[in-house]
Amino acid sequence: MRKTTLLIVEVGLRIIVRILARFNTGCLKTIPKTGPLILIFNHVNFLELPLLYLWLKPRPVNFMAKAETWNHPFLGWMANNWETIKVNRGEHPMEAFKKAGRKLDEGRILIVSPEGTRSVTGILGKGREGTTLLALVNKASIIPIAHTGTESIHENIKRFRRTRVKLQVGRTFRLKGPLHPGKALRKALNDALMRELAVLLPEEQRGNYKDIPFNPELLEYTD
Helix, strand or coil, X not given: CHHHHHHHHHHHHHHHHHHHEEECHHHHHHCCCCCCEEEEECCCCCCHHHHHHHHHCCXXXXXXXXXXXXXXXXXXXXXXXXCXXXXXXXXXXXXXXXXXXXXXXXXXXXXXXXXCCCCCCCCCCCCCCHHHHHHHHHCCXXXXXXXXXXXXXXXXXXXXXXXXXXXEECCCEEECCCCCCCHXXXXXXXXXXXXXXXXXXXXXXXXXXXXXXXXXXXXXECC
């Protein structure tokens, strides 16, 4: 019964997402079919998670999400059914890191917003270092996915307009650093990770990362 209910809800979500927006999901076919992977994205609104989850299937996918997500009855139900990993902001994320590591060991895709919160303007916010540390500890490959257009969805809904969303998938990469980098190196590695996401966005939406150069000592492409 639970699986049937979830299937019905997922079909409904696909229909709703398609009603609200039109987008180029074909680029998601470039995501590897097997193997562990961290997928990072710019977080703007509610549309991204069902879009990524439903259109990456049948690949097994998990999210990391703030604990406040479970305060909403429907979102909490979906988070539980999608085996979302809860992150308590302001607390040490060790338990969440352990769960994330186990999901990667199972060959799953782990979807993470390195900003840790939404950017209502569409301008890329400051990246938190947790994603960088998670990638280093698990020696994980990372793929950035950027989207534009979603920042207009609330206004378009009011006007009964569909939102045109553009997705872009970046190159697969790994961070080059020790498991426990010092403060300066940790920031540099985090900036390198955020740069890979920023370059997929229009220059005016890259925030603090628009002028960061590529540094081969911190990052290597693996595709």
